[in-house]
Amino acid sequence: MKPALRIGALVSGGGTNLQAIIDACEAERISGKIVFVGSDNPDAFGLNRAQKHGIPTFVVPYREIIRQSREKRLAWPGDFDLEDCLKKQHVLPKDAPTHRVVQFVVSRAIAESRLLDEMAKYPFDLLVLAGFMRNLTPYFIDRVNTDPLLPAIMNIHPALLPAFPGTDGYGDTFRHGCRVGGCTVHFVDYGEDSGPIIGQRCFPILPEDTLETIKKKGLEQEWILYPECIQAYAEGRLRLERRTHSLDNGRMVERTVVVRE
Ligand code: GRF
Numbered sequence: 001m002k003p004a005l006r007i008g009a010l011v012s013g014g015g016t017n018l019q020a021i022i023d024a025c026e027a028e029r030i031s032g033k034i035v036f037v038g039s040d041n042p043d044a045f046g047l048n049r050a051q052k053h054g055i056p057t058f059v060v061p062y063r064e065i066i067r068q069s070r071e072k073r074l075a076w077p078g079d080f081d082l083e084d085c086l087k088k089q090h091v092l093p094k095d096a097p098t099h100r101v102v103q104f105v106v107s108r109a110i111a112e113s114r115l116l117d118e119m120a121k122y123p124f125d126l127l128v129l130a131g132f133m134r135n136l137t138p139y140f141i142d143r144v145n146t147d148p149l150l151p152a153i154m155n156i157h158p159a160l161l162p163a164f165p166g167t168d169g170y171g172d173t174f175r176h177g178c179r180v181g182g183c184t185v186h187f188v189d190y191g192e193d194s195g196p197i198i199g200q201r202c203f204p205i206l207p208e209d210t211l212e213t214i215k216k217k218g219l220e221q222e223w224i225l226y227p228e229c230i231q232a233y234a235e236g237r238l239r240l241e242r243r244t245h246s247l248d249n250g251r252m253v254e255r256t257v258v259v260r261e
Pocket of ligand 1: 013014015016017018130131132156157158183219222
């Protein structure tokens, strides 16, 4: 039998997904336990949820750090490689003004080095983003993803990716007049909500639905999907596969996908 999966979690808000994961661990639907919950937001209710279950918590105050970094009052992490980060990141478009991209990756990396310091106190196998509303840079991702064959950061997104990446998946789904909404769990890569897809669930959108009812239906699916995907990881049933496809026009397309065994 595999040892219990040690799960670290990052949250920014209410933490209903975190609660679903905590409950699934306690009910042994996930063969694992949450070893820490971190947040960028001191007021995140998810922190209270964790504390109620005796899970250690910490806060890295991103807003404050970003402000101080803009004012150039903070030093870069000693092991930070700006060129490498700029080359790899694709959260911001490649043609965005250089000073903006530099400001973005530097300020985030400063915050991320503090996250890494906190996380180092609690050894973990998988990091789950449960409504963590911050983009991660290659600086952080490379330090967590130490096994090239199996990524170790998962995210849940409120839309059927690759449609509607970004912060308002259900809003975008609603405004676009979609007939179906859904949620996606994926591994985190260097882009925004662009990593290999692990699982998806969907729900119908009816004419009488509003943004509120869509969010409610979506969250109910998320609470089922996230624990299920984490359990697949805990059981060692996920692996990455690089696939090459040749299109009718002769072009080749390469994609990394998740195979679930
Ligand atoms: C969820 O809709 C999740 O998909 C998105 O942020 C929301 C977090 O909700 N990433 P909660 O904090 O888990 O309640």
